[in-house]
Amino acid sequence: xxxxxxxxxxxxxxxxxxxxxxxxxxxxxxxxxxxxxxxxxxxxxxxxxxxxxxxxxxxxxxxxxxxxxxxxxxxxxxxxxxxxxxxxxxxxxxxxxxxxxxxxxxxxxxxxxxxxxxxxxxxxxxxxxxxxxxxxxxxxxxxxxxxxxxxxxxxxxxxxxxxxxxxxxxxxxxxxxxxxxxxxxxxxxxxxxxxxxxxxxxxxxxxxxxxxxxxxxxxxxxxxxxxxxxxxxxxxxxxxxxxxxxxxxxxxxxxxxxxxxxxxxxxxxxxxxxxxxxxxxxxxxxxxxxxxxxxxxxxxxxxxxxxxxxxxxxxxxxxxxxxxxxxxxxxxxxxxxxxxxxxxxxxxxxxxxxxxxxxxxxxxxxxxxxxxxxxxxxxxxxxxxxxxxxxxxxxxxxxxxxxxxxxxxxxxxxxxxxxxxxxxxxxxxxxxxxxxxxxxxxxxxxxxxxxxx
Ligand SMILES: Nc1ncnc2c1ncn2[C@@H]1O[C@H](COP(=O)(O)OP(=O)(O)OP(=O)(O)O)[C@@H](O)[C@H]1O
Ligand SMILES: [Mg+2]
Numbered sequence: 001x002x003x004x005x006x007x008x009x010x011x012x013x014x015x016x017x018x019x020x021x022x023x024x025x026x027x028x029x030x031x032x033x034x035x036x037x038x039x040x041x042x043x044x045x046x047x048x049x050x051x052x053x054x055x056x057x058x059x060x061x062x063x064x065x066x067x068x069x070x071x072x073x074x075x076x077x078x079x080x081x082x083x084x085x086x087x088x089x090x091x092x093x094x095x096x097x098x099x100x101x102x103x104x105x106x107x108x109x110x111x112x113x114x115x116x117x118x119x120x121x122x123x124x125x126x127x128x129x130x131x132x133x134x135x136x137x138x139x140x141x142x143x144x145x146x147x148x149x150x151x152x153x154x155x156x157x158x159x160x161x162x163x164x165x166x167x168x169x170x171x172x173x174x175x176x177x178x179x180x181x182x183x184x185x186x187x188x189x190x191x192x193x194x195x196x197x198x199x200x201x202x203x204x205x206x207x208x209x210x211x212x213x214x215x216x217x218x219x220x221x222x223x224x225x226x227x228x229x230x231x232x233x234x235x236x237x238x239x240x241x242x243x244x245x246x247x248x249x250x251x252x253x254x255x256x257x258x259x260x261x262x263x264x265x266x267x268x269x270x271x272x273x274x275x276x277x278x279x280x281x282x283x284x285x286x287x288x289x290x291x292x293x294x295x296x297x298x299x300x301x302x303x304x305x306x307x308x309x310x311x312x313x314x315x316x317x318x319x320x321x322x323x324x325x326x327x328x329x330x331x332x333x334x335x336x337x338x339x340x341x342x343x344x345x346x347x348x349x350x351x352x353x354x355x356x357x358x359x360x361x362x363x364x365x366x367x368x369x370x371x372x373x374x375x376x377x378x379x380x381x382x383x384x385x386x387x388x389x390x391x392x393x394x395x396x397x398x399x400x401x402x403x404x405x406x407x408x409x410x411x412x413x414x415x416x417x418x419x420x421x422x423x424x425x426x427x428x429x430x431x432x433x434x435x436x437x438x439x440x441x442x443x444x445x446x447x448x449x450x451x452x453x
Contacts, residue, residue, distance in 0.1 A: 080105075081105050091121060385445070402434075
């Protein structure tokens with residue numbers, strides 16, 4: 001290849017414009033190089049249509065004119081021989097274009113009117129596929145293309161293939177960017193929707209908690225009012241009965257009509273009435289005391305390090321008279337010596353309430369009455385297992401037993417606060433949990449788990 005053609009080719013090949021992805025700039029550079037190198041006036045880039053039935057002028061330079069995306073379309077049907085030459089995917093070298101077999105079809109409509117005498121077409125390939133041609137046209141006197149020129153145009157066509165790759169890569173990058181942006185938008189939208197949903201959820205949850213707090217406070221207050229109302233009502237009725245009896249007796253005494261039998265009867269009535277008042281006021285006082293105890297859970301006694309077994313043994317000792325009276329054998333099973341940092345007062349109160357419950361509710365039909373306490377420790381928690389061998393807790397009341405004021409023993413003075421106090425102590429004071437054993441067939445069983453840290 002003569003030095004001049006080689007230099008032109010090198011300049012084109014080294015130009016950054018080829019790989020920038022702008023096909024028009026690259027095309028212009030390549031066609032200008034062809035025109036300059038071959039010393040011609042006309043050159044064009046023609047691309048096959050997708051169905052390969054035509055070629056269309058993508059960029060045509062004629063002297064100083066440059067047409068981009070021209071609507072000139074050469075149909076395969078009109079120029080079958082020319083197209084079959086193109087199909088061979090080799091350069092079409094027509095030194096005498098108007099008479100050459102491969103190009104003579106173009107003569108009347110295209111070559112002759114434009115005075116084109118020689119034509120050199122080099123195939124543009126991309127990824128192994130022929131996409132079109134670079135067509136160089138010589139006008140005027142005859143011209144024979146030499147092999148250097150053919151190689152030069154073929155190299156320019158390959159360079160255009162490189163430019164197509166760059167444009168495609170740009171296109172992919174743009175598409176990718178668009179997809180990324182869309183994705184980012186979508187993610188942002190979704191995140192906003194989720195954040196809104198979360199905000200709503202938190203809001204609703206807070207409202208629910210608030211209304212549940214109010215509801216349970218309401219239940220607590222109305223439960224307490226109801227509980228206290230009964231003994232107070234009885235006391236009021238009984239005291240007004242006593243007052244009216246007293247009035248009657250006073251009157252008879254003044255009138256001098258009170259006889260000894262009537263007076264004895266009055267004293268009996270007064271005795272009964274005052275007894276009733278005393279019992280019921282005591283019951284109301286106990287209720288208030290228990291209620292205060294359940295409210296005082298957060299402040300009751302100090303946290304300290306203590307030995308669990310010793311704490312429970314002390315509690316059992318204090319309950320010994322009660323246990324003895326009820327003929328209950330209470331045993332703290334041998335097991336680990338466990339030291340913990342917690343609230344011994346809370347544990348004593350829990351054990352006391354569970355044992356008084358067993359005494360009051362468990363053993364109506366049991367002869368050999370037993371209570372067993374078993375202590376275990378794992379790295380995470382300490383467990384107190386409490387078991388009596390009484391009637392167990394009936395399935396239908398199990399979900400309610402920890403509710404304040406739930407009792408099956410209202411008539412015999414139960415207030416229903418015992419287990420609710422136990423529950424609050426276990427969960428709030430000790431930071432643990434109390435679980436009812438699923439199997440209650442051998443008696444009531446509870447498991448109190450206290451976390452070690
Ligand atoms: N060991 C048990 N065996 C059988 N039933 C029990 C036992 N412990 C509790 N229960 C049932 O659970 C209910 C609720 O117990 P809770 O201690 O809260 O109230 P209470 O003992 O009835 O009244 P209070 O403890 O206020 O005097 C009891 O009424 C009883 O029906
Ligand atoms: Mg109780």
